[in-house]
Structures are given as C-alpha cells and as structure tokens.
Amino acid sequence: MSLRELKVCLLGDTGVGKSSIVCRFVEDSFDPNINPTIGASFMTKTVQYQNELHKFLIWDTAGQERFRALAPMYYRGSAAAIVVYDITKEESFLTLKNWVKELRQHGPPNIVVAIAGNKCDLSDAREVLEKDAKDYADSIHAIFVETSAKNAININEIFTEISQKIPLLDTSDSGVRGLKLRRDQSDVTRERTCC
C-alpha cells in the first residue's frame, strides 16, 4: 500500500471555524502517540482510501483581512483547498467566493476545491441558504457540504470526498508526493555501472 501526502489548505474568514473542523476531523481518532502536532494550525491525519493511504497535511491560514496577502504562501503546492464559510454570516460567503476566484486563477492547477458551510447546527440564525451555496458549488465543480464541527456533522465526509477527487497517483501531479514504503535491495555492482 502506498502512502500519499496530500497538502490541504484551509481558507476562509476569521471565526468561521476552520480550525474547529480540522480538530474535529483529526481528533475523532485521536491517538496521542501518532504524530501529534504542536498546534491546531497544522495538523495531519492519515486515512485509508481504497488501496492507498492518504496522509492529509492540513495547513490552516489566518483569515483576517490583513493577512490575506500571505495566503499564497500557504496554498501553493496544495492538492486541495477547503474554503469555509459560516452559514450565519453572509459576508463570509462573499469572502469565500473571492477565495475560490483567487484559487482558480492563481492556485495550483487541478486543485480540488471543497466548500464547507460551517455551523449548520445554528440554522435558526442562518443567512446563507443551503441551495444557494450548493448551486454555486456546482457551478464551479466544487465539493459542497454543510458541516458542524461542534456536532461532528459531515466532517469526515469532506475529506472522503477530497480523497475521491484526488487524481490517481501520477508523478507529475503537483502537490501530491508519492512515497514508496518499501524499497528493493539494490544490486550494488549494477548500480555502479548505471552511472
């Protein structure tokens, strides 16, 4: 079974719950002995997808307006981006559209985009209709789910869908690094002659 490292970056306004989503995803199978990270800004989780292991390297970005110019440093080389908005804040959905636009224009080619409408547990205060968001996501061929990090709704689903949308292992695929877990013993003398 091969291990693939998939860099996933999180984009979205501050306060929409980007890091909560990751924490929920990572901690659902929390094992302190496995690769603990020093903080919630960067987290990893390995899941099995078909006959591959997908190790998600999840890069959180700062959502404040002022830090927005720094985002390209974070999303470069990403295999996927999860753009998060808060269903109770319409403004965060507008920001999301800007992020998608920027990713489409300047992000890595073939980047998988997932849209997460977070805080769906607060549907009383909803400002963004699920249908509107879904239509928008469809129009840009993005993954779409409404999530609740608080109630653990649809969290794993986002990552499963990302796994499905990631192209099969291909050496020229940017942002995806294939790692061979086993290596054959090499014939030393042959090795020498080949150079």
Place this chain on the structure above:
Amino acid sequence: MKRLDDEPTKSGNRTSLSDQLPNGDSVTQRSPVALLQGLRLCQGAWNPGSPWDRQGAHAALWGRPPGSFLVVSDSSSQNKLLCVSVDDQAKKVQDFPIIHTGSAQRLNTSHLAFSDLLQLVIFYTLSRDVLPLCLSVPSWVCGLTEQPEHLVSPLGPKAWLCPSSDLPSDTMSPGTPDTQDTVMCTIQLTAANGALCFINPLYLQEHGDDWLTHSSVSTNLNNRPFSKRERRLSTARAWSGAGLKKRTESVEDSSATLDSSAGSLVQNPVSPMTPTGVVLRRASSSSISDPQKRVSADSIGSPVPQSPHRVSWVEDKLWMNPPAPSSLLHPPCLEFDSLSMSSIDEEPDPEPSVSPSNVQNSPRLQLADKVKNRLSAVGQALGGLMSPQKRLSKRVQEMSERKGNPFAEALRGFVEQTLKTRDVCSVTSTEMLQEVRSSLTALRETLYDSVEIQIIIDSLGDVPDFELDTMLEHALHKVALKPLYSHLYECMKTARQQDGSLQRLQVNQHTLVGRSLEELEGTAGAGVPDAAMLEKIQQRWATMHQQYSPQKKVELLLKVCKNIYHSMTVNAKPGAVFGADDFLPCLTWVLLRSDVVTLQIDTDYMMELLDPSQLQGEGGYYLTSLYASLFYISSFRSRLATRQLSAEAQKSLSQWHRRRTLHCNQSRRSRNRRTIRRHRSGERVEEDSEEVNASASKQRDGDGAHAGDVTETLQSLTESSREEKEEEQNGRSED
C-alpha cells in the same frame, strides 16, 4: 613562565580568529569546561567587589592586552559595567553596561540575555557579538580545576590582569587518570534524525562497539574535571529552565548545568577511537596555542595531534562551543528531545514554577534516569536501530576527507567556490543560496551513487526514500554547510543591508512593538508569552542561529512555536481551539520582541536550504508562518511608502516559490530516477525515466508561469488591504 609568555600571542590569535568569523562563531581553543570552571573559581578576581569602580578598572586595564576585562559596579547607575581593554597600543578601555532585567543579564547593546554574569562573560570570551573583540582570559584560568578556591579567591584584579603574577604550579593539574573509573557519559553519537545521545564508555568496554571500530576506551587526557563535575552535579539542580525562581543559587547551579553538559564535550578530543591517519584539528591547535594543554599532553605522553577526528560530534560546533547562550541553558532539553524521532516532544520544563523544585528534590535520581534512558538509546544504537544516521554521517565524513574520492573532490570544489563568492557582488545572496541548495542536491546524488553509501543503505533494510534523503541530507550538512554557514550569513546579511530590507524591518518593528495582540489582529482568548517564556524563546532563537543545519534550525523553530502555543492556551478556557487566526498574530507579537534581523537571515537560510521534501510538513508550515510574519512586519507601512517596497518583497516571494518548486521537481525527478534505477530491469526503464524527466520539466515551466501570476495577485491583494490599513491609521490619528 613559558606559559605566561605565551599569553599575548594567544590573545592575538583569538582576536584574529574572531575577525575571520564576523558572525561571532569564533572558535575556542580551550576546553570550554575548564574555562568555565576556572572563571567561576576566580570570579572574585575579574568581578571584584565594592572598592572597585569604573575608574579603578580603567586604571587597572590601561595598556593591558586587548580583550582583558573586568566587571565592576557602576556607582552612578547601580548597573554592572564590563570594562574591556580594546587596544593596548592606544591604551583604550571601553565600558559596556550590563543590564539586569528581571532574571536576565545582558549587555545593553545586545539582545542576548544570560541568566547570570558568569555565562555572560564566558559567552563573550567565545563570541564577540556586540563587542569589538572577544574577551580574553588568562590561560592559567583553565587550569583552575582542582578546587583551588583557597588559592584563587584572594587573588584580586591585579593578579587577574597581571601576566607576571605567579600562580602556584600545583593548581595546574594535568589530567588525573585516577578518575577514570568514574567517567560517565562521554560520547555523543549522532543518531537518526540528528539526535544526540551520550554513551557511557564503560558500556562500550563491556559490549564493544562496531561503529567505533577498533581501540578500547583510552585514558582520557582531559578528564580531570570529571570527579569534580560529578560531585557538583549531585548537588546541582539539573537542567532548569529560564524561569528560575531561586536566584541565589543560580550562579552555582547554572554553571554546574553548563559544566555537566560541556563536560561530556571536553572529552571528545580524546575519544576512544583509532588515530589512524586523522588529525584532530581542535586538539592539535590547542596543543600549540595552549601551553596548559601541552603540559598535560606531554605529561601523559600521548601527542594530541594523533587523536582521532572521525566521529561527527568531534567537529560539531554547537557542542564544541557551549557558550551559545541557549545551549548553555538548555542543552539537555535538546538532547533528550531529539533522542526521540519527533522533534516536538514534551519538554521537561514547560512550567518553570514547578520543575525547579521537582528537580531539586531528586537531582541524582533524575540524572540516573537520564543516563538510563541514554543507555537504552545506546542499546538501540548497538542493535542497529539508531545507528544508520551515525554510520552514514561517519562514512560521508570519511569520504569527504579522502583524496581523489569523487565526492570529496566535488565537495571541495563546492566549498571553495562558495567561499569565493564573497568578493563577487553581482551574485545576490539568494542566488548564492540557490546554488548552494542545488549543489547540496547534486552532492546527495553523488552520495547515492557511491558504492560505499549504497552498501550502508542496503544494509538498513526497509527505510522509506524520504527518510534516506533526510539522513543523507543531514550527513551532508556537516561536511558541506558547516564550513560555509558563517560565510553565508555574512553574505546574506550584507545583501539585505544593502537593499535596505533589514532597516525597514527594524523601523517597522519599532513602530509596531507597542501594539497589543488585539491591535495586531489577534483574537480574544489567546494569551501571549510572559517574560520568562519570552526569555526562553529568545534563547531558542539564539540557539537556532547557531545551527548550521537548516533541519536543526527548523526543529528549534518548532520548539519556539510550541512555546508560543503553550502561552496561548495557558489561560484559555478548556476546549478552545487555536488555529492560524490566533497563531499568526501571536507569532508576530513574539517576533516584534525578538531580534528580527537575525531571524530574517535565519529564515532566508532555512527557506532556501531546507530539503524540499520537508517543505510540506510541519516544519514547512511553521517556517512559512515565520516568513509570513516577518513579511507582514517588514511590509507594514503607509501606502505611499509601501507600494514600491511591496512590489519588491512580493517579487522576492514569488521568485522563491519558483525556485523551490523547481528544486522540488529536481528532487522529485531525482527520486524518480533513483527509484526507477533500483527497479530497473533493462533499457526500457531508462526510457521511462527520460519521460519522467520531461514531464517534470514541463511542470516546472508551468509553475514558473504560475508564479508570475501569484505576484500580481499578491500585489493587488496587498494594496487593497493596505488601503484599509491606512484608512484605519488615519482614523486613529484623527482621534
């Protein structure tokens, strides 16, 4: 007397050495532990009490050899003054006030803080930092190891400074082999992931050592500190953090800590190794310049230059140079942390208020535990689990010293070439680093192609390729980057000074440092480091700067980030999750209170030289955050002034992206090649490999174009956010 006659020459040597190494990485030619011990024992001589003041010190230092110094109290300010003779011809003495801030002492012109005066002084004997030259210590001080308190204490500054003051010769004790059977923890070996551990030589005697090859543990030339060290250790608080409460004990304790950590180092030159054909540079040079050592060597009858020099740690500057301020304070943490494969293990002292008392209660017990831990690590090493890195490093080191070896030749050419770029102003520092990086990758490939390395790799069994890359990279850093890093720093700093970016960074640091976390867009609920933590972080930064290996630098960066997280969460309500929204402002807050200039240089160094395979992981993430945060500070300006600057900064960013993508491809390409080669069954695969190369280069082109786009985006984004910023600022000033 011969010894004393040598003194002026010696201080001359030291001065020129530090001149050659403007980064402050001067090379000590004395055993650091003996120096520390000696200085501690005769503190009364260089740090005399109340009758001595500035005038007295100046009078005493007048015309003394450069580097001669005294520490006296300044009657006007209550601060201590470091008075240094800077020029014996011009009879010039300069004062450097020592500032006492909380639990730290530092020179007022320097950012490097120390927990006590002794550490401060010893640091400046080894690195000049802000001083015009390194402090010079009379050579007899290193001989003060056999408890001559009763002899030395009465010695005043006169004796300290006067070359003709005769010290009784019985204080100059040569090596005392009788302590040999109590020697402990003498060998450091580089294990996987660059970890260091200590081995009890008795263990080696018992169980043999295949990697150290032949001879048994030999009599140790320098082992005289050991009985004493061990005894002092037993009463000393072991590794304590920066936030020590009991200041009264700090001098004794921290020096003991330092002593113990350095003690294992000082033994290195006389390791249990075969001397065949290898020259121990450090020991041989000190045998020439240090009469004390020569006496010792003669008395035992083993010429020092024959000592071996094949183990990686012998040359490791970090360990040879304990005065690195933070490695003084935290060396054990580093070692123990890195014993594990994870660079981010729990540290022994996250809570300063708790750990000192705990440790004080059972220092010996803890020490015993640590030794035990190390022994288990050694067990693993002997079992082959920890040794691959060591074996690779050792082999690479050997290969690099072998005449006619293709790798050695390539390496030599690379080092010489890089050192030459000093005079070529047309080459920017980034271009230079870029070349260094591609040379490192090429050298690594050369290593992969070498039969010797292949044999080792094959014997390791199943190791993932990326781990092999990391291990070889690490081994390579020692032979390729170590001779260069001071030079690289210098070039980088010069370049950044010339283009004004460092000045901008400092100006903006000054502007922003008064802002609270909220004003830096920090979110509510996250704390910032307190004074003690901040001090600890500063020490980590300083240690980070000392590292020549970008990997090690990143490991230290991760430790700092962990400290920051700790501070963020310490007062937070349980369950709070702090992501990048909270972390980046907090990191910025910390940077504003740090030496941003040095950090910028270190960041450049890491960004350019880190193995591309590491850029996507945790280290890469926090390195990106560090870069982003520094960029945020340096680009924080009013709109008019920034537009051009920002364009430049953004350009450099996108260029970096392009470069590193290219390197990543290069590396990926070579990995493909390697993998294919290993599976290769005939010509057909060679063709495949060609195809892979072609596709990779195609991708590189694509990325290049993409990088250009990024610049524009960045440009527009920055400008728009800056407009808002300015509005905000205007609003504020109108208020």
